[in-house]
Amino acid sequence: MLTGTLALLHRALRLDARLLTTHLFRLGFVVLVYFSLVHAQIQSLGLAGAPGLKLFSSMMYLNLGLIVLSGVSFFATAITEEKEEETLGLLRMAGLNPLALLLGKSTSRLIGTLLLLAVQIPFILLAVTLGGATIVQILAGYCTLASFLILTANMGLFASVACRRGGTASAVTVALFVLYFLGGPLFRVIGPALTTSGWLRGNWVSWFNSFSDGVVEGSAYTQLDHILSTGFNGPILGWQVTSNLGVAFAFFLLSWVSFNYYTHPKRQPVATRDVATRLARGLGLRRPRPRFNAIMWKEFHFITGGTHFLLIRFLVYGALVGGTYSLLMQFGGAKRDEAGQIVVCIMLGLLVIEACLYASRLLHDEWREHTLPMLMMLPIPVHQILAAKLLGCIPALLPGLAWLVISLLLWNEGQDHLANMLLLPSYWFGGLVFLLLLTLTLFFSLVVRWGALPLSIAVMLGAAFFGSCCFVPAYSLTQTASDSAASREAAFLVIDAIVVILIAGLQFDIHRRLEIAGSQ
Amino acid sequence: MSQSALPAAVEVVNLSHAFGSRWAVRNASFRVPAGSLHGFVGPNGAGKTTTLKAICTLLQPHSGVVRVFGLDVVAQAHEVRRRLGFMPDHFSMYRRMTVFEYLDFFAAAYGIPMAQRDKVIGDVLTITDMDGRRNDLVGGLSRGMQQRVALSRVLVSDPELLLLDEPASGLDPRARIELMEILRELQRMGKTIFISSHILSELAELCDSVTIIDGGKIKYSGSINGLLKTTTENQAFRIGVGAGEPDHSEKLAGLPGVLRAERVEGTDEYRVEMEHRHGASNILLKAMMDLGAIVHSFGEDRRHLNDAFMDLTKGGLN
Known part of the structure; x- marks a missing residue:
């Protein structure tokens, strides 16, 4: 036995x-x-x-x-x-x-x-x-x-x-x-x-x-x-x-x-409509039909949950921002600026998690359901298919982004950070690393059967570790040679360029892998 | 008009493709006449799906040329995709969409304007007899129903060429017969249908022409009649006579060109095997008349596609 x-x-x-x-x-x-x-x-x-x-x-x-x-x-x-x-x-x-x-x-x-x-x-x-x-x-x-x-x-x-x-x-x-x-x-x-x-x-x-x-x-x-x-x-x-x-x-x-x-x-799993769709159908609301770009429509409605989930997320995030801010101000004894900073961190975290989840599903769902050949058979170039898939997910991030901007307004320094984000290479670095994480997740979703997101986080952690061993000493040397903000930004510009090259390389490989996966 | 005189919907010239060191298809050449219902047969691993994928632009062959309505599948992939519809052998569907949403998505992806989509989808659902299930979730449908939805999806862009990989696999007999009816109707509508299948009896009934592939090489490509003739050196006839007639088999066996003649056990029929020669049937019929036999039926004893297939593929899997 x-x-x-x-x-x-x-x-x-x-x-x-x-x-x-x-x-x-x-x-x-x-x-x-x-x-x-x-x-x-x-x-x-x-x-x-x-x-x-x-x-x-x-x-x-x-x-x-x-x-x-x-x-x-x-x-x-x-x-x-x-x-x-x-x-x-x-x-x-x-x-x-x-x-x-x-x-x-x-x-x-x-x-x-x-x-x-x-x-x-x-x-x-x-x-x-x-x-x-x-x-x-x-x-x-x-x-x-x-x-x-x-x-x-x-x-x-x-x-x-x-x-x-x-x-x-x-x-x-x-x-x-x-x-x-x-x-x-x-x-x-x-x-x-x-x-x-x-x-x-x-x-x-x-x-x-x-x-x-x-x-x-x-x-x-x-x-x-x-x-x-x-x-x-x-x-x-x-x-x-x-x-x-x-x-x-x-x-x-x-x-x-x-x-x-x-x-x-x-x-065992059965095909059912999601809760928001069932609720909307109960209220007599129908999912709109594809108009300009069918792939964007599909991703928006079937990966991110569509208009109904968009509305739900907007209300939930609003309640979260408002609730946390009020609680911190009234019961936590926090100052306006402190409470604003905490709310910004929460919204930023939620936005990152949401985007990562979409990235992990965007191609993997097609791969798992064996629908890639059908998609690749459409008379649309692969890069346009990929772009449409990504663009289809962006509207879903709008509620999170909207509440993040509102949260930034509650934090005095937040407005300065927002301005810096547009101007300084050291601030671009954070955004580029986030883009790299998303691209890596997309890449791994075509390579591994499960766990593309944790794997990409693990690789990013490893890379950060490796980076701190290799780049930090180099960066320190540049700082020693010229201790100015300009040299710091110049160093970050170089690092940003490296990250952009990495993203471009991964995108190229995703394109290639998509074509291979479509033929399998 | 002979098959070769018709314009080609698909033309494959010296197609070769390898996976690693193993050749899946090697120097395959054949053509599919436009408007025909063409069967593509071969044992498992013969190279059918690889060839299909090369035709439908999903696979770039290592060498050779594949043309669809004269368009090169590598250089003019997008134009080719607009003119063909491919139904793979496995169910690949967006299970959380309704049937209508699924077809609407593909119609939109093929650039069909919204004003025309309702009519197109309605027509397609009527052809596949799925009109009553348009609001059902795709994932909740039975296998046969899903197969119909997959076929509807292929039809929604109104392609001139349909490539169907094992469309009847896993279907119950009724669904299979209904699918065959749909395919016949589509052929009547002027579509070229290229169908890969293992069910030889159905292909024999359904197809005008067939290509047999084995070990990555084309063993035969042409009409079904031609296949049944070319795979044997001899010609066979069945002659039905009146009940209680004396046995003429010995006399028939003595006729010039006759190799074998025998009375089929338990029937009033003779089976006569002859060498291929012009007017063989006339010679045989005249001989029967001369013998004073009352002939009730006379016809060629056609071999089944199964026999031809077994001969060409050396009787088994590679």
């Missing part, structure tokens, strides 16, 4: 071990350690000391970020990809029970990712030689990351079992991460408020406070904060490790127990 259950896991591990790409990926992590080392060494040339601790801490936070990204993409799609490909039934028919499927589809991925962490340890021990970090800190750090990875994998697995589509599973995993990282601090804020208002009394107060502390201390971020502080003397396997492993085990059990319920054929 056990042989049957482990068959898929065994096969996945064997396949993983034979693939060259897996080993190259692991080698990539060693290269990452190397650049981290260079980065720490460069930083130690200045006033900051303890290059070992710098190396170790940069690797810890980089790993933490990559684990979160892997949870949203790699682990959250373990079972949904089978559901979407309608192959889950075939696997069940082959005699694979839920446990075998969970082990084969998710645990194999977990083992592969754990090996990515393990491969770093011998190299990261150099941090001890460089000074500033101890072996206990390194072991505690990697135990923290490993337990967080196991929790991430099983959280993603549960979302993947419970949701019908990969996108929904990723969104559920993001929500679980928000709860994991922000739940503790939130409980700490709510606790006193609940006590003062009389909702919590007697023993419940101490119980709630202990629970809040437990959630805060169970977070990998908090634990890494402790580990990376000078003179860390805590246990290697502390509360964070045991609690994360316990919750991970609970998620795995939950996935196993609920597997049959969630994967029942009656619960």
